[in-house]
Amino acid sequence: MSRLIQILSHLLLVLFSLLPGSLSAQYFLNGAAVQTNDSCFQLTSETLFEVGSIWFPEKIDLRNSFDLVMDMFFGCSDTQGADGIVFGLQPVSASVGEAGEGLGIGGVSPALGVEFDTFQNTNRNDPTFDHVAIMANGSVTHSGPNNLAGPVQASATAANIENCRFMPLRVTWDAPAQTLKVYFDCSLRLEYTGDIINDIFGGDPFVFYGFAAATGGLFNRQEVCFRFNSLLKQLEDVTMCPGGQVLLDVFGGDRYEWTPVAGLDDPTAPSVIASPDTTTVYTVSIFDACGIPLLDTVRIAVEGDSAFVKLGPDTTICPQDFLLFDVSTPTAVYEWSDPTLSGPVISASEIGIYEVTVTRQDIICEASDRIEIDHLPVPDFDLGPTDTTLCRGDLLELTAVFELGDPFFEDGRPFDTLYISRPGRYRAYVEHPCGTLTDQVNVIFENCHQVYLPTAFSPDGDGVNDRWFPQDGGDVVTIHRLSIYDRWGGQMYEASELPTNAPSLGWDGLLNGEPMPAGTYIWVLDASYRDGSRTVEQGDFVLVR
Known part of the structure; x- marks a missing residue:
């Protein structure tokens, strides 16, 4: 359990260290635990007898309230899955507890754990449902003084939580009321009120969490992803110069509401630009x-002289600009x-978000702004194949449609569609911002x-020009x-239906x-062409003996 809390603590700190105003620390990972992205950890894989834990390396003070929100994944196998996940508090170390039915906290003492058990161990008095x-104190048996609350069905709506999806968990500690509440899948599932500092931790308020x-x-892949942690403050107080602005960034929610709205560019966004007058x-x-x-x-103090910073609105530029x-x-x-940019003057040509914070040293105030730059799209301007061969009498339809401008020919004539009946080179242009x-x-x-009908042949059996037949280069479609x-x-x-170029x-x-x-013989040809x-045509040829 101690190791588990320490690992969790480390995980939360890593997550918030990637965001503005976050702390800088590392989570302790033990056993099978691995970090899968900035905010998620896999505690066990689909392997027998694994134990994994994550703990924050710095102790928290239980005399202060906290609020934690996570997404929990218990695996995809129900009847063949096991064993579960525990949220824990303990003051001992960043260690790991017992495997299997011990859930990684068994034997860790002193400790307090919120146990999510997905397998029925009858020797532990487990109910049939998850x-x-x-x-x-590392107990996983539902009897005696160490069973503080529950067990109850984990989800208010389903007996099984090994359902192959992430489910929300919220754990709150109200220090003045000495009350721990557990919300799972959007329902309050358990509540415990007691003097855990004295009764469990012997008067020591400082514990690891994880x-x-x-x-x-049996096994399951079991994961935890962090969304919100009140122990790691997202917003840090700042002193702003008059006329300036600062960026306020938070995360972990599905929606956001800022108050008061005065001085904010968007009071419903996770990232806002604040420019209060006072x-x-x-x-x-x-x-x-x-x-x-x-x-x-967050408290934004407005003090000192003006230090206005403005990068301008989000914009697009041409790729070469x-x-x-x-x-x-x-x-x-x-x-x-x-981090590759420095100083007050920079040149920006790559797409992305550029953010700057300017801090005045003489009056200790700051201003900040951000801008997003994207490239103006330059679509292909295509009239069709470079070389086009047509039959005499045909028309070539050239269509030049371009959403950012009006195409025109090299002589200045505008067009959308042009029908070409004469050979030549046709070039079109379109003016684009880039x-x-x-x-x-x-x-x-x-x-x-075109079809070729020989004017003579000599059927003398010498293997040369022994038969009279129609020939072409591909223009004849059918000889009717x-x-x-x-x-x-x-x-x-x-x-009838005679192919060309067939001597036999x-x-x-x-x-x-x-x-x-x-002598002379007459031919009559009824044929369709490319x-x-x-047409029906006729001519003559000479048979030579």
Whole structure:
């Protein structure tokens, strides 16, 4: 249990150290515990007999109230899952307790734990449902004086909390009332009132806090993510120069309400710019997923001479451009959010958020501002393929639609759609805030109605020019009918749906197996072409013997 609390403490501190005004510390991680992101820790994996804990390394004072909000994940397996997670307080060390049914806190004493148990151990008097209880001195058995409250069903609406989703947990300690409350899944589940400083911790108010979890013969992946911690103040009091402004950042809520609203740019945002005319105490209500407010306050004192800092509104720039910021103030030091930037004058060309705090050394006041820079999008300006070949008589439709400007030709004529019927190079332009964009197409027109019918052939069996057949380069789509006649009108040959460039299907100079005499013959061709036309044409050729 001691180790668990210490690890939890460390986790919370790491999370808040990444945010403005946070403390700087490290969480102690023990056993199987690993940090998965800025605010989340996996206490156990899907492995048998694991123990993991996280503890904050600095003790807290139980004579002061606190409020903690977390998201809890108990795994995805119900009947084959185990064992559970404990939130703990203990003054001993950043250690870890027993595995399995010990939940990582078993045997840690003195201690106070809020136990979420997901497996029924009949020897511990566990109920059949997943339950929560408040226990003392590393006890995990629901009998005797160490069972302070519960067990009750952990969720007010379901017997199982190993449901493969994160569920909200809130633990509050009201020091004057000596009352510990446990809210889970947006419902108050347990409440215990007692002098825990004297009765449990022997009069010592200083304890570690944290989380522990364990698996045994069954297992689950068990995690905790931190959303709000009143022990780590998010807002630090500040002295602001007249006419200046400061940035106030909080996190961990689903919605926010700031009061008073005077001097705030957005009283419902987690990050606000405050520019009060006079010294003001602001209170922010940070509403958790259950709609319960958590409070933090900040006092902004307005003193000294003017030190106005203004970076300007959020903006967009062209990718090749930059912005120059000058926040020079007498006797001041400058802190930019990007540690590679320094001094009062910077050049900004990369996209992102730029934030600066200017602190006057002579009067000890500060002002701050932030700006977000993005690149102005430059879409492609495309007329189509660079080289386009069409059939004679066709029209090429060029459409130039550009949402940021009106396209025009190189001779200055504007257009949206242009129909091209003559060959040539066509170039269009469009004016964009980041420069002039251009594109061009080269248009070629060709005859798409070409077929070659030989003027002579010699069917003498020498393997050269033995058959008469139609040939093309791809213009013929279909030969509907091809007929050949002698000069007296006698039909020598006829074919339908004949392909081009097929010698074996052409006329071999025979009729009914008999060779036809040398002379002139007439052909009639009914065909469709690539340009969409269909024509019936005729001509003649010579059969040579």
